[in-house]
Amino acid sequence: xxxxxxxxxxRPPRTKGRADALDRLDGMPTLDLSLSAADITRAICDxxxxxxxxxxxxxxxxxxxRPLPHLEVHRDGDTIVxxxxxxxxxxxxxxxxxxxxxxxxxxxxxxxxxxxxxFIWGRGTVDMKAGTAVQxxxxxxxxxxxxxxxxxxxxxxEVEASRSGLTRLAATRPDLFEGDFAILGEPxxxxxxxxxxxxLRAVVRTHGRRSHSARAWMGVNAIHAAAPVLARxxxxxxxxxxxxxxxxxxxxxxxxxxxxxxxxxxxxxxEVEVNFRFAPSRSGAEAADxxxxxxxGFEVEVTDLAQGARPGLDSPIAQDFVRAVGAVxxxxxxxxxxxxxxxxxxxxxxxxxxxxxxxxxxxERVAVAQIESCxxxxxxxxxxx
Amino acid sequence: xxxxxxxxxxRPPRTKGRADALDRLDGMPTLDLSLSAADITRAICDxxxxxxxxxxxxxxxxxxxRPLPHLEVHRDGDTIVxxxxxxxxxxxxxxxxxxxxxxxxxxxxxxxxxxxxxFIWGRGTVDMKAGTAVQxxxxxxxxxxxxxxxxxxxxxxEVEASRSGLTRLAATRPDLFEGDFAILGEPxxxxxxxxxxxxLRAVVRTHGRRSHSARAWMGVNAIHAAAPVLARxxxxxxxxxxxxxxxxxxxxxxxxxxxxxxxxxxxxxxEVEVNFRFAPSRSGAEAADxxxxxxxGFEVEVTDLAQGARPGLDSPIAQDFVRAVGAVxxxxxxxxxxxxxxxxxxxxxxxxxxxxxxxxxxxERVAVAQIESCxxxxxxxxxxx
Numbered sequence: 001x002x003x004x005x006x007x008x009x010x011r012p013p014r015t016k017g018r019a020d021a022l023d024r025l026d027g028m029p030t031l032d033l034s035l036s037a038a039d040i041t042r043a044i045c046d047x048x049x050x051x052x053x054x055x056x057x058x059x060x061x062x063x064x065x066r067p068l069p070h071l072e073v074h075r076d077g078d079t080i081v082x083x084x085x086x087x088x089x090x091x092x093x094x095x096x097x098x099x100x101x102x103x104x105x106x107x108x109x110x111x112x113x114x115x116x117x118x119f120i121w122g123r124g125t126v127d128m129k130a131g132t133a134v135q136x137x138x139x140x141x142x143x144x145x146x147x148x149x150x151x152x153x154x155x156x157x158e159v160e161a162s163r164s165g166l167t168r169l170a171a172t173r174p175d176l177f178e179g180d181f182a183i184l185g186e187p188x189x190x191x192x193x194x195x196x197x198x199x200l201r202a203v204v205r206t207h208g209r210r211s212h213s214a215r216a217w218m219g220v221n222a223i224h225a226a227a228p229v230l231a232r233x234x235x236x237x238x239x240x241x242x243x244x245x246x247x248x249x250x251x252x253x254x255x256x257x258x259x260x261x262x263x264x265x266x267x268x269x270x271e272v273e274v275n276f277r278f279a280p281s282r283s284g285a286e287a288a289d290x291x292x293x294x295x296x297g298f299e300v301e302v303t304d305l306a307q308g309a310r311p312g313l314d315s316p317i318a319q320d321f322v323r324a325v326g327a328v329x330x331x332x333x334x335x336x337x338x339x340x341x342x343x344x345x346x347x348x349x350x351x352x353x354x355x356x357x358x359x360x361x362x363x364e365r366v367a368v369a370q371i372e373s374c375x376x377x378x379x380x381x382x383x384x385x
Numbered sequence: 386x387x388x389x390x391x392x393x394x395x396r397p398p399r400t401k402g403r404a405d406a407l408d409r410l411d412g413m414p415t416l417d418l419s420l421s422a423a424d425i426t427r428a429i430c431d432x433x434x435x436x437x438x439x440x441x442x443x444x445x446x447x448x449x450x451r452p453l454p455h456l457e458v459h460r461d462g463d464t465i466v467x468x469x470x471x472x473x474x475x476x477x478x479x480x481x482x483x484x485x486x487x488x489x490x491x492x493x494x495x496x497x498x499x500x501x502x503x504f505i506w507g508r509g510t511v512d513m514k515a516g517t518a519v520q521x522x523x524x525x526x527x528x529x530x531x532x533x534x535x536x537x538x539x540x541x542x543e544v545e546a547s548r549s550g551l552t553r554l555a556a557t558r559p560d561l562f563e564g565d566f567a568i569l570g571e572p573x574x575x576x577x578x579x580x581x582x583x584x585l586r587a588v589v590r591t592h593g594r595r596s597h598s599a600r601a602w603m604g605v606n607a608i609h610a611a612a613p614v615l616a617r618x619x620x621x622x623x624x625x626x627x628x629x630x631x632x633x634x635x636x637x638x639x640x641x642x643x644x645x646x647x648x649x650x651x652x653x654x655x656e657v658e659v660n661f662r663f664a665p666s667r668s669g670a671e672a673a674d675x676x677x678x679x680x681x682g683f684e685v686e687v688t689d690l691a692q693g694a695r696p697g698l699d700s701p702i703a704q705d706f707v708r709a710v711g712a713v714x715x716x717x718x719x720x721x722x723x724x725x726x727x728x729x730x731x732x733x734x735x736x737x738x739x740x741x742x743x744x745x746x747x748x749e750r751v752a753v754a755q756i757e758s759c760x761x762x763x764x765x766x767x768x769x770x
Contacts (some may be wrong), residue, residue: 197599211742212719212744213660213662214582214636214662214718214720215636215718216623216636216638216662217634221618221619221638221639223639223640223642223657224615224618224638225619227615227616227618230609230612233608234606234609234610251598251599253598253601253606253608253609254606254609254644254645255647255648255649255650256645257611257655258644258645259639259641259643260642260643260658261640262640263586263640263641263658263660263689264584265745266640267639267640267641270642272608273648277598333599334599334600335599357596357600360597
């Protein structure tokens with residue numbers, strides 16, 4: 001369903017701060033973190049940073065953060081870590097990625113209204129530069145928070161996990177991940193989303209024997225042999241599994257099918273790539289067993305596997321955070337880097353502005369009110385005595 | 386099934402004539418058409434002529450044929466037509482294509498033995514340079530045949546019909562197709578194969594709605610929707626239809642399936658390309674109706690359609706030919722250019738050396754005895770008083 005965007009074609013006047021938020025000095029954009037989080041969102045969205053091309057944005061962030069006396073800054077590739085070292089009893093890690101999926105004519109950002117409500121439209125607004133903007137603003141502002149904070153802004157989240165800035169950092173500087181609680185600013189509609197589903201990819205293969213299609217009886221058609229594979233997928237009934245009080249909805253889907261040699265050849269191979277999104281109560285091995293069981297009798301090769309994360313909402317600091325932001329925890333369906341913190345023993349949640357169902361969408365857009373509300377709640381919790 | 390080739394690794398000594406059959410003069414290969422048809426086969430196979438790259442072979446053929454006083458030679462692109470004009474009561478068109486499907490490490494040709502029988506192995510030996518070699522040899526030799534003969538050696542048979550040398554020639558010089566009977570030298574195991582099946586290609590499409598695969602319930606999976614398409618193909622029982630006394634075996638097969646956007650996206654489109662090989666008793670329109678009926682309820686787009694040809698064995702000259710070569714007519718399963726002659730009102734058959742099931746095969750090979758026997762039979766019929 002496509003939500004009609006009223007005023008989509010108009011360009012309302014920019015807020016005053018915008019031009020200042022993104023100035024260019026000797027070709028390098030500079031960020032003014034004293035502006036509103038909405039203006040910072042516009043500014044960092046308008047520096048395109050599709051995965052592999054985050055350098056310019058990382059440079060701008062480093063230039064804005066490095067001079068702040070209350071932060072120790074560490075840069076690794078295009079990942080920037082900024083830490084307070086106030087000797088607080090607890091440390092919170094707050095992280096956000098700075099890359100986006102590819103553009104599709106949806107930059108520069110535009111200010112639009114939907115049902116009278118202001119939105120910022122454009123690639124990255126939801127996933128997840130609005131969340132990163134809130135973090136950047138608070139990182140600059142909060143020189144005296146009640147907990148120590150490790151801010152992490154990282155590259156290559158939207159591509160293979162092996163290329164992620166967090167993967168690199170976890171290998172070289174695991175100490176920077178230490179903390180009592182972690183918050184990822186991934187879009188969650190301003191709700192606290194606990195844990196996440198795991199994700200598994202597998203290729204289900206059928207084999208045949210080639211022949212000329214004029215003499216099909218001399219061959220064996222591998223595409224026809226895949227009929228039961230698709231039939232099992234179509235008949236599959238995904239489960240909803242309650243983990244630590246949150247209901248995780250699973251899904252098993254074909255995401256690719258391919259087969260065929262030429263228009264006059266009986267094909268000898270057909271591949272169906274499936275994606276299984278599984279509740280965090282299943283281990284990766286259990287998820288793989290389940291997929292093998294569904295496709296019993298067929299060749300199944302697991303090609304990618306990332307375990308989920310349990311909600312992690314039972315620790316006192318997590319409960320305190322949930323109370324402070326006044327949210328009812330929800331399950332996270334998409335896999336996010338909370339699973340990475342979870343695996344390192346740090347309870348983690350997703351909390352950020354933006355409707356996750358608009359992530360990667362060509363009409364990606366974030367409500368300005370959600371940015372402001374996330375900023376207020378996070379500030380209140382980080383400064384409350 | 387892969388037939389074991391005894392002596393496959395050995396290179397037996399070449400026959401003496403071989404080196405002479407393919408000499409190079411100023412970089413251009415020259416053909417000696419006084420050699421044996423087997424030697425001419427070796428020579429013209431060793432001039433690679435994958436579709437689009439027939440020029441060098443066409444040049445060599447033209448250079449060998451042009452000087453012959455009993456032939457009027459016409460060249461159009463890489464198609465060469467050579468006609469006698471003896472004022473005979475009847476004219477026979479004898480045609481062969483000079484292109485091959487792509488190489489796969491199967492040139493130069495090798496002489497091999499299977500169960501003690503000599504074969505020539507390599508791309509093009511079956512489809513159809515052995516047949517073309519027999520024609521070239523007889524074209525040079527038969528200055529006084531009992532019928533007038535139009536020899537046609539043409540390009541681009543192995544690709545889309547629109548690019549075929551015959552399509553071009555039929556548009557510009559339909560007079561060159563005139564005749565009472567036509568013989569295509571396509572591989573038929575030395576049998577006379579009458580007519581041919583028609584061939585139809587269609588794309589069967591299913592549609593869905595994209596969503597992130599972590600929230601699959603927001604989308605509709607087009608690949609799952611294709612399950613009944615594959616199920617109907619797997620369950621399809623092809624018919625055998627008797628036309629003018631010959632039994633034509635039909636077939637309906639998927640030759641390609643594709644769908645998928647990305648590893649984390651529910652796909653909104655799946656395409657199954659099917660190939661229907663249908664008996665010549667069905668018109669093209671009837672074949673299309675049949676395919677639409679099989680996939681009733683789905684979007685079906687017919688993308689390619691070539692009608693078959695009835696056997697064409699009821700004319701006196703065809704019956705005389707069948708008697709002369711001592712063959713029992715068989716149905717032809719693959720679509721061949723006989724259908725083109727048939728459509729022009731010229732009864733046509735396939736008659737050539739080589740096992741058609743080895744056409745396009747990586748182990749393509751032709752029995753030397755079949756080449757010799759085709760040559761003998763064709764010569765006998767063309768010279769019998």
